[in-house]
Amino acid sequence: MALTKLYDNHGRHINYVRLAVTDRCNLRCFYCMPEEGIKYVSKEALLSYEEMLRLMHLLADMGIEKVRITGGEPFVRRDMIYFLRQLCAIEGIKKVNITTNGTLTEDLVPELKSIGINSVNLSLDALDKDRFFEITRRDAYDKVMATYRALLEHNMPTKINAVVMDGKNIEDIIPMAMLTQKDPVSVRFIEEMPFNGEGAHYETLAWNHRQILKHLQASFPDMEKLPDPPYSTSYNYQIPGHKGSVGIIAAYSRTFCGTCNRIRITPKGMLKTCLYDDGVFNIRDIMRQGATDAQLKSTFREALGNRAKDGWEAERNRSFGLPVQESMSTIGG
Template sequence: MLKDNHGRRINYLRLAVTDRCNLRCFYCMPEEGLNWLSREELLTYEEMLRTCALLVKMGIEKIRITGGEPFVRKDLMKFLSALSKISGLNELTITTNGVLTAPLVPGLKKLGIKSVNLSLDTLDANRFFTITHRDEFNKVMETLDQLLKYDIEVKINAVVMDGKNTQDIIPMVEMTKDMPVSVRFIEEMPFNGEGHIYSGLKWDYIRILDEIKTKYPDVRKLQDEQYSTSYNYNIPGHKGDIGVIAAYSRTFCGTCNRIRITPEGVLKTCLYDGGVMNIKDLIRLGFSDDELKGKLQEAMNNRAKDGWEAERNRAFNDPAHESMATIGG
């Protein structure tokens, strides 16, 4: 069992396979995109498989594949197939924006993928274009239809942004009436790759929930699962449920069970830290599995208590220089 210096069990890895994305969401990156990593700077699939297998032996039970948009990386399905065969890995999931995903859903089902997080910030095609700078709304909705058709659990991730999509909160809640989906509203974070000026949190998890209660005063609290990052609710008679994620308020840090690896191999023991070691560099220097295990455990032994401490300890104390595309969503 892998534990950190605060006694918290670490059993969940978020692995970003690419920093590239086929959308340009303004809260994530500038419209012109980022300075993309070269192929040589990325972890290879072989390096990722070795790292994941090692971490599973150390206690990781769940791996989520993220990006960027993971499906823009060539041969991802082959990698997912190999990853799914790692002995001891109990759960393999994916976060995607859905633009390329619909035709791949049958293959994901065959691989045993039981859950997919779908990023979708609005149900209005025009607002979708305004937020993402791309006309891909219909493809995303097609992915949603396919995931439901193949009985894959769907969690819809919607970042709530003042003046951009708050009018979508109630319509997205209404999706849960007839669809067995979980709609999760996420506080906006400052990781925007300098795409726009982050003016602070105006819609925190409390205000989001208050907005939901204006239409659904009978919304009821559900029992949150262990390690849950969301406060979860249900509206009587609805097939699905809703969640509110305090991603900026960081109220869930005390039970955090996750670590992240960026596309270039940087280990982040907290979303808000600046990275604690580069696994790719150690692999390419010839480190053995035992040596890598030692370095990984050392990182866990020096983990920040929470996101606020991690942010204070950053060498450059401004997360806005990073993009969610480069740190795994």
């Protein structure tokens, strides 16, 4: 049972960690990394499963209740099911969710459900096979759709994450929203961010959350606003008669920072108290230098006691004023 709850210096309750287990990925998505890929870190530089489990035990004792496993692509790392089984057994962790590109996930869905995975976020940016190839630079559409069908077959709560990219997948917005007509899924449209290993693709973001909503409303004028859950990053909507829902995430506009309840740990063990900061301290190094549990807890509290108010402040405070240009794969999508 948690002894104390975590709060930042703005009074925000922190109960959610996004844990990136690898920076490796078998796709090369336009919005995530350059076509030639990125320089991956060595195996020794990654947090080991034992180190990650130690951290999750500590954070659970500090009030963390929800963990999202991200990458890279989590399932390119060996023995991931073993790790997930141990993670789901930690006292105090109420929800373990996974974000995956779906290329390696189809056959794992029954086991994911049996070990207690709460939900899956499936990255899918196009329903047109050619546009999917252009965005991901890989011929993996059929594998991803097979995973989608497996998730539905096994009644796994599923969200579809689609990054909206000008000139890349605008034609897919309405067809993707139509997935919710017959399938009980949440399709979330996400503003593109500059975490692609190169920097922002556009001088201004034409397809922000307002433009995405306007586009949806043109096809679904009766679309109704749903109440947003606590800490929600998405504005959620229901199309009358549809089984699922539609969400819009203002990931670049950063309109949800005021209720942010999450921290991130990168594959190399860097703590990020905001997606847009460049890292607060390296947990891996402190652990390997022999830090006690009490020292690690104290370091987390100190970091959260100096947290940026929002993503704009975090970006302004980056070292040497350098702009955002790292790959999302190195952070944890």
